Amino acid sequence: MAHPVTTLAFDADDTLWHNERHFRMSEERFAELLKDYAEQDHLAERLLASEKKNVGHYGFGVKGFVLSMIETAIEVTDERVPASVIKELIACGQELLTYPIELMPGAGDVVAQMAGQYKLIVVTKGDLLDQERKLAQSGLGELFDGVEIVSDKTPDIYRRLFVKWSNGSEGAMMIGNSMKSDVIPAIEAGAWGVYVPSEITWALEHADAPKESAKFREIPSLVELPALLESLS
Known part of the structure; x- marks a missing residue:
């Protein structure tokens, strides 16, 4: 299957x-x-x-x-x-706008591992030039198939992006530290939503977890993403 x-x-x-x-x-x-x-x-x-x-x-x-x-x-x-x-x-x-980029634990290894198995995209909010700078300095840019810097993250935006980069929302998974922006609207769009807590999250990004959704998952760090994906196969 x-x-x-x-x-x-x-x-x-x-x-x-x-x-x-x-x-x-x-x-x-x-x-x-x-x-x-x-x-x-x-x-x-x-x-x-x-x-x-x-x-x-x-x-x-x-x-x-x-x-x-x-x-x-x-x-x-x-x-x-x-x-x-x-x-x-x-x-x-x-x-x-100039601070050096420090990757989250395991981010580099996990993205490199996933690059050979899945289509990878970045979906982020923020200032265009600043986000481009950070991605370039992260050393991860060449591992991604696409980068989308959006004004907001809504179900409609996710649907559009997943049609563009995937076979629709059903085959897509959004991974992020914001329940409000990364997880809930992606699930509402029909995709999987994976919550990865960070040590500090902006107050405006907090929201209750959609625990009732069959497509909601939570992992303690990106290091656990390969195991999560394996469990779905």
């Missing part, structure tokens, strides 16, 4: 390589820069609220994050934030 999965779609940030830890460091820097100008209570919540509001305007990634930090700084200081602080926040964003 043919294997039910022919195409593996991987999320990028915090699935193939570390990413969110760098944003958390920038958030700590943000709080430090504003300590003399605004109350620290609820500062993180105010920033998250700005990010949530601005996703629809700026999309996902570093640019939207930096603009949200600047907007929040202006709001919480009643427009008294110095230009020097704004300059530092912009510098934080520039650093986020």
Whole structure:
């Protein structure tokens, strides 16, 4: 009997390589820069609220994050934030666009192993140039058959991509650390959804696991992916 999965779609940030830890460091820097100008209570919540509001305007990634930090700084200081602080926040964003890529445990070996057996694609959100940079620096780029950098991850987008790169959703599997973006909409599109928890996940990516779905799986790390695929054969 043919294997039910022919195409593996991987999320990028915090699935193939570390990413969110760098944003958390920038958030700590943000709080430090504003300590003399605004109350620290609820500062993180105010920033998250700005990010949530601005996703629809700026999309996902570093640019939207930096603009949200600047907007929040202006709001919480009643427009008294110095230009020097704004300059530092912009510098934080520039650093986020240059940090070295550190692969998640086992990511390189697993992707290389799967490349000979399945069609592989990357499906990721974020800034186009930044995601292209990270994929190039990861050393994994040549192992993938396709790369899709999308504005959002919805069932309709997954259906379209799985028709393009696979024999439809039925033969596709999406693997990622976001229940909200990687797992649930992929399953709703008819594909398999595999949740791989990361040490830090952005608050806006949390959602309840679709445990009732026969196509939902969870593994502790990418190292377990080959065994999972073997169990489905």
